[in-house]
Amino acid sequence: MFKNYLKIAWRNLKKNKGYSAINIGGLALGMAVTLIIGLWIQDELTHNSYFKNKDRIAQVFQSQTFNGQIGTGPAIPRPLETAFRDGYADNFEHLVMSSWTTSQYLKYKEISLSRTGNFMQAEAPEMLDLTILKGEKDGLREINSIMLSESAAEALFGKEDPIGKIIEVNSQYDMMVTSVYEDIPANNSFHDTQFVMPWEKYITTQEWVKNAIEFWGNNSFQMFVQIADNTSMEQVTANIRDVKKNADEDNAEFNPQLFLFPMTEWYLRGNFENGKQVGGRIKYVWLFGIIGAFVLLLACINFMNLSTARSEKRSKEVGIRKSIGSQRNQLIYQFLSESFLVVLFAFLLSIALVLLSLNGFNELARKEIEFPWANSSFWIVSIVFIAFTALLAGSYPALYLSSFRPVDVLKGTFKAGRYAGLPRKILVVLQFTVSVAFIIGTVIVMQQINHAKNRPIGYDKEGLVQIPTFSQDFEGKYDLMRNEFLATGAVVEMSSSSSPTTRIWSNRNGFDWEGKPEGFQEDLAWTEVSWEYAKSLDLKIVQGRDFSREFASDSNAVLLNQTAVKYMGITDPIGKFLKDNDEDDPDPPLRIIGVVEDMIAQSPYEPVKQGVYVFDKNGNSSFYNLRLNPKQSANQSIATIERVFRTHFPNIPFHYDFVDDEYGEKFAAEERIGSLSAIFTALAILISCLGLFGLTSFVAEQRTKEIGVRKVLGASVFNVWNMLSKDFLKLVSISSFIAIPISYYVMNGWLQEYPYRVILEWWIFALAVIGALAITILTVSFIAIRAANANPVNSLRTE
Known part of the structure; x- marks a missing residue:
């Protein structure tokens, strides 16, 4: 019997090829979008799933209060390790001090390359449960050992066995390869950790790290822990909360509060505001989850609308079948089997669409998502979804049509009823409400991105190149390299700095100045x-002057940005002094010689932070900043710079970054969200238009004779077009007025997360409404004009 149902369903699909194509195509498109979004969400939610102990691993964070505002972050002082090991060892199974993830130059024979990694304590490989491919898991036990990721080892050694080989790091010291571990997958923390070196090596090679052992005010380190099995994150946090506050009397005024931030929340819930956790990327998971659900809803609405509309034409079929003995349940099974067949075809087509678009989606979303062929849960969910969708879409025609009295249908006295089309109208309104809301949301997201992009950044990022200078080979060579680069003509100016142009690497406090308010707790970005x-x-330079080689006293000079002047409350700052209130500091006070225009060094969506620029008299630069000659091509200039660089640093790989590219990365997350939202919005509109196209075709077909009579009586093409279009335009207008307040509420709430944000203006909503109406007119007009231009003689012969 089931085979017979499917055979009849197949024949009905073939008989109505146009409607079948719209039904299957629209549903497949909606399913494909939902599948891709579902795979993206799964990738986001499974971040850090590589680590077996992820539920018990955490990073130590601290919150500090500056002038009533609480700042939260992972930077902690080095003495905290001793305090934890001495007083709280029972709380932890593993405790690991770590540097920040930075680039180092690795050299083996003639191969020299730059890779990112960490200095970590010996427990790190065990805590992270690294998969060791070669060598030993406790590969950090010797001070001169190094563990390499598989890709880093292959880049350095090729097919050679790396274990026991000696590599040179930063032209400074030699390290022996003790282990090669599997590359940590992309959707995990520590993905960029391509090498691990012993923490003890960090201490012995960096004097400032060694000196930080008793300095509680130097928050320059990271600490990762795995809590003991007999405790919880909350319990350990309660135990350690005031450790720093009690140990560091000098900085107790900042009320430092320690807590454990679980690994399971690093990626999705990493944002803090005034000491409170306020989410993070989880908002994007919710956003795309909602988009996926609504896109699928639009596709299902199309399916239901067209299914119910077409089913009413089959009333005579129902009447005949019932008159020859068909039971109601048989008719229900028949309609449901047709619905199931459509959904099954749509699902198969959606898989093909996903496979075709997955590479492009991965490139756009910066993911490495693969189709889950071997995931049984995926197929179980898919089967349930197919059955549910088929039941949902087929239930109305099945129950409604199977209830007809055959005598009424066959006599021709059956009428669908005055409100038979009301459910379809409601669904169309819902469909376009979602589409208009998507249009408004996408426009506002793009506006916010462009608003931040067009914000004055305070410096010229075009033609500005950064070269990292992490090796000791660079020490004492700044003036030499500047002269060499300028002599080539490829560079018109060069400087050095302790932080990259697009980042703030150091913050300091503990200064006094004239007019400093009593109890003021400063937090200054230090470069x-x-x-x-x-x-x-x-x-x-907006006040005073720049640093000058003509003034020897400028070695103790400082520039402030405009925000710092306002923040510190200094009137007429030129000539004033900034004094370190540390009595043991031998350096004289810093004299303010100038004020520079604010430059954006952090997020372009945030206010500029108060910053000071201090002359580097100790050679602590981490970057060369080169201004390329605008009269030469960038490629030509870079080639010249590389030639000079390799002459002086033959053992160091030439690596550079364009500052405009680095600055552009600040918009990467929002731009990806905006691009994906635009694509999904376009697909949602396309799905809605497919449904509208199908419904318009059905209405035109139903009213074929009426159109013929009207034309014979003198109706124009416009009259016929107006007759077929006005109802749909009314529905879309209603949708627009529903979508506007919903969109305003949601997007206004989203914009509140950005201190520097666009203002919602009326034209955005008007544009969305006009766009929706225009799309509706174009979709409906194709069918309406074709029906209006049809020969009325043929129309009147239609039965």
């Missing part, structure tokens, strides 16, 4: 720079 820093970045 050490060379003489020509402002010139190379094209920073505008």
Whole structure:
């Protein structure tokens, strides 16, 4: 019997090829979008699933209060390790101090390359449960050992066995490869950790790290822990909360509060505001989950609308079948089997669409998602979904049509009823409400991105190149390299700095100045720079003057940005002094010689932070900043710079970054969200239009004779077009007025997360409404004009 149902269903699909194509195509498109979004969400939710102990691993965070505002972050002081090991060892199974993930130069024979990694304590491989491919898991037990990721080992050694080989790091010291571990997958923390070196090596090679052992005010380190089996994150947090506050009397005024931030929340819930956790990327998971659900809903609405509309034409079929003995349940099974067949075909087509688009989606979303062929849960969910969708879409025609009295249908006295089309109208309104809301949301997201992009950044990022200078080979060579680069003509100015142009690497407090309010707790972004820093970045001096080689006293000079002047409450800052209130500091006070225009060094969506630029007299630069000659091509200039670089640093790989690319990365997450939202919005509109196209075709077909009579009586093409279009335009207008307040509420709430944000204006909503009406007119007009131009003689012969 079931085989017979499917055979009849197949024949009905073939008989109505146009409607079948719209039904299957629209549903397949909606399913494909939902599948891709579902795979993306799964990838997001399974971040850090690589680590077996993820539920018990955490990072130590601290919150500190500055002038009533609480700042939260992972930077902690080095003495905290001793305090934890001495007083709280029972709380932890593993405790690991770590540097930040930074680039190092690795060299083996003639191969030299730059890779990112960490200095970590010996427990790290066990805590992270690294998969060791070669060598030993406790590969950090010796001070001169190094563990390499599989890709880093292959890049350095090729097919050679790396174990026991000696590599040179930063032209500074030799390290022996003790282990090769499997690359940590992309959707995990520590993915960029391509090597691990012993923490003890970090201490012995960096004097400032060694000196930080008793300095509670130096928050320059990270600590990762795995809690003991007999405790919980909450219990350990309660135990350690006031450790730093009690141990560091000098900084107790900042009320430092320690807590454990679980690995399971690092990626999705990593944002803090005034000491409170306020989410993070989880908002994107919810956003795309909602988009996926609504896109699928639109596709299902199309399916239901067209199924119910077409089913009413089959009333005579129902009447005949019932008159020859068909039971109601048989008719129900028949309609449900047809619905199931459509959904099954749509699902198979959706899989093909996903496979075709997955590579492009991965490139756009910066993911490495694969189709889950071997995932049984995926197929179980898919089967349930197919059955549910088929039941949902087929239930109305099945129950409604199977209830007809055959005598009424066959006599021709059956009428669908005055409100038979009401459910379809409601569904169309819902469909276009979602589509209009998507249009408004996408426009606002793009506006916010462009608003931040067009924000004055305070310096000229075009033609500005950064070269990292992490090796000791660079020490004492700044003036030499500047002269060499300038002599080539490829560079018009050069400077050095302790932080990259697009980041703030250091924050300091503990300063006094004239007029400082009593009890004021300052937090200043600190950058050490060379003489020509402002010139190379094209920073505008708004008060005073720049650093100058003509003034020897400028070695104790400082520049403030405009925000710092306001923040510190200094009137007429030129000539004032900034004094370190540490009595043991031998350096004289810093004299303020100038004020520079604010430059964006952090998020372009946030206010500029108060910053000071101090002359670098100790050679602590981490970057060369080169202003390329605008009269030469960038490629030509880079080639010249590389030639000079390799002459002086033959053992160091030439690595550089364009600052405009680095700055552009600040928009990457929002731009990806905006691009994906635009694509999904376009697909949602397409799905809605497919449904509208199908319904318009059905209405035109139903009213074929009426159109013929009207034309014979003198109706114009416009009259016929108006007759077929006005109802749909009314429905879309209603949708627009429903979508506007919903969109305003949601997007206004989203914009509140950005201190520097666009203002919602009326034209955005008007544009969305006009766009929706225009799309409706174009979709309906094709069918309406074709029906209006049909020969009325043929129309009147239609039965």
